[in-house]
Amino acid sequence: MTTAMLTTAPITAHWRDFLALTKPRVMTLVVFTGLCGLLAAPGHIHPVLAFTAILCIALGAGAAATLNQWYEADIDAKMKRTANRPLPAGRMDRTSALHFGVGLSFFSVILMGMATNWLAAVVLAVSILFYVFVYTIWLKPRTAQNIVIGGAAGAFPPVIGWAAVTGDVTALPVALFMLIFFWTPPHFWALALFVKTDYAAAGIPMLPVVSGEVATRRQIWFYTAIMAVAAMAPVLLRLTGLLYGTVALLGTLLFAVFAFQVYRRRESDPARMGPERRLFKYSILYLFLLFGAVVVDRWLLA
Numbered sequence: 001m002t003t004a005m006l007t008t009a010p011i012t013a014h015w016r017d018f019l020a021l022t023k024p025r026v027m028t029l030v031v032f033t034g035l036c037g038l039l040a041a042p043g044h045i046h047p048v049l050a051f052t053a054i055l056c057i058a059l060g061a062g063a064a065a066t067l068n069q070w071y072e073a074d075i076d077a078k079m080k081r082t083a084n085r086p087l088p089a090g091r092m093d094r095t096s097a098l099h100f101g102v103g104l105s106f107f108s109v110i111l112m113g114m115a116t117n118w119l120a121a122v123v124l125a126v127s128i129l130f131y132v133f134v135y136t137i138w139l140k141p142r143t144a145q146n147i148v149i150g151g152a153a154g155a156f157p158p159v160i161g162w163a164a165v166t167g168d169v170t171a172l173p174v175a176l177f178m179l180i181f182f183w184t185p186p187h188f189w190a191l192a193l194f195v196k197t198d199y200a201a202a203g204i205p206m207l208p209v210v211s212g213e214v215a216t217r218r219q220i221w222f223y224t225a226i227m228a229v230a231a232m233a234p235v236l237l238r239l240t241g242l243l244y245g246t247v248a249l250l251g252t253l254l255f256a257v258f259a260f261q262v263y264r265r266r267e268s269d270p271a272r273m274g275p276e277r278r279l280f281k282y283s284i285l286y287l288f289l290l291f292g293a294v295v296v297d298r299w300l301l302a
């Protein structure tokens, strides 16, 4: 632990550090999937309310990320990738981060309820609570399956966006939830393979640390196969049309090629993880593409 985390003395943090706590880069995709859930939903929502709903998803996700870092400041201090975050680097005191995270959580959920409906607000609250309590506090330090179950938190945004418009949850938002749910293990474990030493140093039981690289590569391939079914489900269930079907098919085939390359490798030097880095980067583009295609497709069909 750094001195800054142990001290009770308040530190006047820069606004940039509060912004950094919300993990803005990761949240772009979280917000995009929420926006796509909202745009794919049938019915009408006033543009100002639609904007407010997306803002609430962004603020809620930022709040969850803040509380994650408040809880994990000592772990983040031990990892090269995270050591320069505002708390471990001593640019902010933990109490400020806690107040910011809790305040933002309540603000986003209450505003969502008032601007749209309480179903959307409850699902937003569940995803924040899931990320903080189920993933960060309960599963992450205990089991290598942490991100499989805990990853559900990141799958809620399209459901929230959809519910904000319709006030209900039907088959398509559930299918989109499933897609992100089964996408998360290959997304994260590809990265975990090349930052393995970081997690080992911090004592976090991520899969490559606990079960080894071969098992991780096999699990990536296994979840890619289930993800492929989830990706095709919307078109097979006739919830979307052929435009989405084509993008999903081609996008998923490329995902499978990259995942298979990762599966076949036996490289353990973190400096030589080209295919693993490629799969991780492509996983992000993949979700952008498929979610964008859902919206375009639904608009074309309408």
Ligand code: HEM
Residues within 6 Å of the ligand: 023, 025, 026, 027, 028, 029, 030, 033, 081, 135, 147, 150, 151, 152, 153, 154, 155, 180, 184, 187, 188, 191, 284, 287
């Ligand atoms: C439990 C589930 C997940 C875990 C453990 C995880 C983990 C990570 C980690 C460790 C990074 C490296 C970047 C950093 O230092 O923060 C990352 C990057 C990223 N993640 Fe995930 N992720 C998860 C779910 C998601 C979800 C649900 C989304 C969006 C739908 C997402 C989108 C992204 C994006 C866009 C990046 C790249 C950020 C950049 O460009 O720096 N992740 N993820």
Ligand SMILES: CC(C)=CCC/C(C)=C/CC/C(C)=C/COP(=O)(O)OP(=O)(O)O
Residues within 6 Å of the ligand: 023, 026, 030, 057, 060, 061, 064, 068, 072, 082, 124, 127, 128, 131, 140, 153, 154, 156, 157
């Ligand atoms: C609406 C709402 C609440 C959305 C939440 C979205 C969500 C759960 C995103 C997960 C993304 C993420 C950065 C995980 C990092 O895991 P980590 O915290 O273990 O990563 P670290 O090692 O970088 O700290």
